[in-house]
Amino acid sequence: MASVERTAYPRFKRTITSRELHEAFTPGPSEAAWARGKARSPEHVLALVVLLKSFQKLGYFPDLDEVPELVVGHVRGLLVLDEDVLPRHDSMRTAARQRDFVRERLGVEYDKENARKIASAAIYEAVQTKDNPADLINVALERLAKERLELPGYTTLDAMASEIRTEVNTGFFEMVVSRIDDVDTARILGLLRVVSGSRSRFDEMKRPAKAPSVSHLREHLAHLDRLELLGPTAKWLQGVPPGKVEHFAGQARVLDAAELGKVGVVKRTALLVCLLHMAKVRARDELVTMLCKRMSRIIKRGREDLEKIRERHRAETERLIAVLGEVLEAAKGAVGFDGESVTPLPTSEDRLHQVHQQCGEAVLEKLEKAGGLAKLSEDHELVSAHHGDNYMPLLWRHFKSHRKVLLDLTDVLQMVSTSADSTVLEAVEFCQAMRNRSAKWVPVTYTVTAEDGTKKDKTVSAEFASQMWQRILFDKHQAGRIHRRHFEVCTLSYLVQELRTGDVAVIGSESYANLQNQLMSWEECEPLVAEYCEQAGLPATSSAFTAALKQKLTAVAAKVDAGYPDNADLTIDQASGKIVLSPRRGKARRQSALDLEAEILKRLPEWSLLDVLARTAYWIQWWRHFGPASGSDPKIRDKLARYVLTVFTYGTNAGPAQVARHMGQKVSVHELSLAGNQHITSDKLNRASADVIDMFIQLDLAHVWGDVSKAGIDGSQYDTWENNLLAESHIRYGGFGGIAMRHISDTYVALFSHFIPCGVWEAVYLFEGLLKNESEVTVDIVHGDTQGQNLPVFGLAHMLGVELLPRIRNWKDLTFYRPSATVKYKHIDSLFGDPDKDVINWRLIENHWPDLMRVVLSIREGRLSSVALLRRLGNESKRNRIYQAYRELGRVIRTVVLLRYLSEPELRDSIQSMTNKTEAFHKFSNWLMFASDLLADNDPENQEKIIKFNELLANCLIFHTAVDITKVVNDLIDEGWEVDPVDLATITPYITSKIRRFGTWHLDMEPPDGQAVGHLRLAA
Incomplete structure (x- = not known):
């Protein structure tokens, strides 16, 4: 069974905001007239309109008793009915007739058999790649909505998903086990055996790699070798979709040996095989990563050696020259050189051999005294490297200790x-x-x-x-x-x-x-291109795409050139080429804004951090996504409280042991660690944060539409007011991978504070997260740090329909690319690069447009790993046509952004503002991680989870603070305050002074064991 809360099955929320009330449950004049034409009594009219609006919201007919009183009262008021009028039906026949009226008006078909058939087909298709019952139900809901069919009851869909999932998974399990002989089966099941005083090999499979030292490299090679000896998992798993293998492995990974031992033998064997297979994959990835890290360190040390040689090269060179002088003197003495002439060499062969021997002995004696031939040869290489500016000869000394294990690694892979x-x-x-x-x-x-x-x-x-x-x-x-x-x-x-x-x-x-094996073929992509381009706002053909880019770059450059005389901030010295962009001063806050902030802070209530989590969990039910990896309902008491404590435990980085210790007997270490390890994943934390975001953007910032007039603000001003406060309130969505994002619509602006701290690595994960965004927020502007200016990242952002606007500190060091070699500009020509080489290759973009589309469509369809894409876009390759195409596209987009940055003061102000808010968020979230800001766990997956726990905690606190600010502002309006939207926009929700991180402390001054306070008896 999967709880309805964990699915997208439509239902009335526990908390309905004024915005939702107006947008979803307000009947239009035509709907009211239609209802009065279909029903006579006020009760029937109200019931019909409530059913109509509920069906539009839910997709099915709820019982009238299940409709929240807030919705009924809202509809009743708009229909101008008496307060005592209740929605009701006199008979089942009347109820059925009203449902038919609604179906007819909305064009919805009521066909139980067809709905079950379509839902079943959708679930059968989805279960080949998905496994969570909630996900399967969501797929069926989406398909039914597209077919405009009335939704079946939730229990029907839940039973269907459970039955189909069990059938398909059991088939996979039996197929895998049938390929394994008895000896291999015993070996696989033996992984769960725990030898006294040690851990099971099952636990060993799950351990991550350590630092790339020689011993750790050997250990990890041996680890992979032991895994390979357990059996040919790729052969056993042939025919099982990769997504299912990964999910089955995930189920096994979160269990311990004792828990997995309780699973049926067939399923247990199949889960172990999947875990073993993914452990091999992970071990190979880790070995390659270790190789890359080790070689990077070797090269780094070689470069450091070269720098040290440069510092001491003079003394070393003089010493080697002195040694050479001694060698020459020894050779002179041996051959009889007197400074002007050389004594003729003897003609007899024996005497000549004797002279050569004496000369050699003298030279070797001097070389030995100077440190030996090997040492002098090595020193000579060092000095030669300095004079040739070549650190390559210096690498061997750091490589030789790792040589064997690195060659073993390349032999194994x-x-x-x-x-x-x-x-x-x-x-x-x-x-x-x-x-x-x-x-x-x-x-x-x-x-x-x-x-x-x-x-x-x-x-x-x-x-x-x-x-x-x-x-x-x-x-x-x-x-x-x-x-x-x-x-x-x-x-x-x-x-x-x-x-x-x-x-x-x-x-x-x-x-x-191999990236090519993950990319969709052009034949698969071609039918999807038109729809995707329409969604992303891109031309749908290669020629139109290239022409639009060229026109955009040409137009922006011409506009900036023409507007240069009026650009007071930008100065270009045509003689020297010196370029100066004058900084802009920030606007000081008005006294009225400071007074408003002080009054709000004075009135804000104090809360403990646990109270905030509990309240938001009750309102929003963000915990609904948490549960066992199997997808079944968690078998724990009081799920809300357990998950609230778990988020607090990991979000503050306190850990289960400390939290359980301070909670007394209320929760154990095992209960907290079980929930954190087995019930919550990074993906589930992303979904929980998405819930907070969706509720945040619906936040009411005035009483209701009708009450806005109390503040002297009309409807259009309400939008502005709400925009401003939301623009200052930031929530972080972990699925976006660390970035600042802005969504602009007609009614509100939602800002989410994040950064790209390190460029292409985070950007690739970010864009994959954008495509998998489960929030209702649509992202169209992305802000990042200075390192986010990687050219392929700009290109990828454009293909995803996202505008990348990073902080630009080093713009003078970046190349501006010309639309053609012949174009010249009157004022800004010195900004652009060499006309012979720094010119956009439009033919390259047009020719490789299918490759550009294949990448974004493969990401969207879940076929392409973001990490594999990173290998392509993060490192330059002459043979990598995908990199070349995205780099060329990025040159166009980044040049446009740079030109806009220099010519649009508002854009610079916006980027700077987002940068400040992002840094404020990082400080705020770090304040919440009060137990420790160090991640002690070496496993990258667990590190990612702790970061996302912290993000969810910060999001909940931001939302809760915004709710409190809203209430205070509404109270001020009721009291006659004139709240200026401009002042309100400067109020930040990153308020820590009203939050008790550590809860409430109680000091007990009762004498211990009847002794007086301060009296201690020391043992002898």
């Missing part, structure tokens, strides 16, 4: 090239073939053995390496050979680069999988 160029992987193959050689210089030819046992000679190429690498890889005195040590470092550094760009993929991985 199966890697394939995603393009026709496989030279880097061939270089990896060469390194494996030469790994047991001890010589520095090795032949470039090597032998490989094919699967059929045949041997083949191959020659390795280093064409992929830069000129700096080439200088140290080859030597004219070592023809046909290559420096093995440097080549290993070079190969792995380029391998890491190609793994990040996606030019090399790892088989059996997720984060480093």
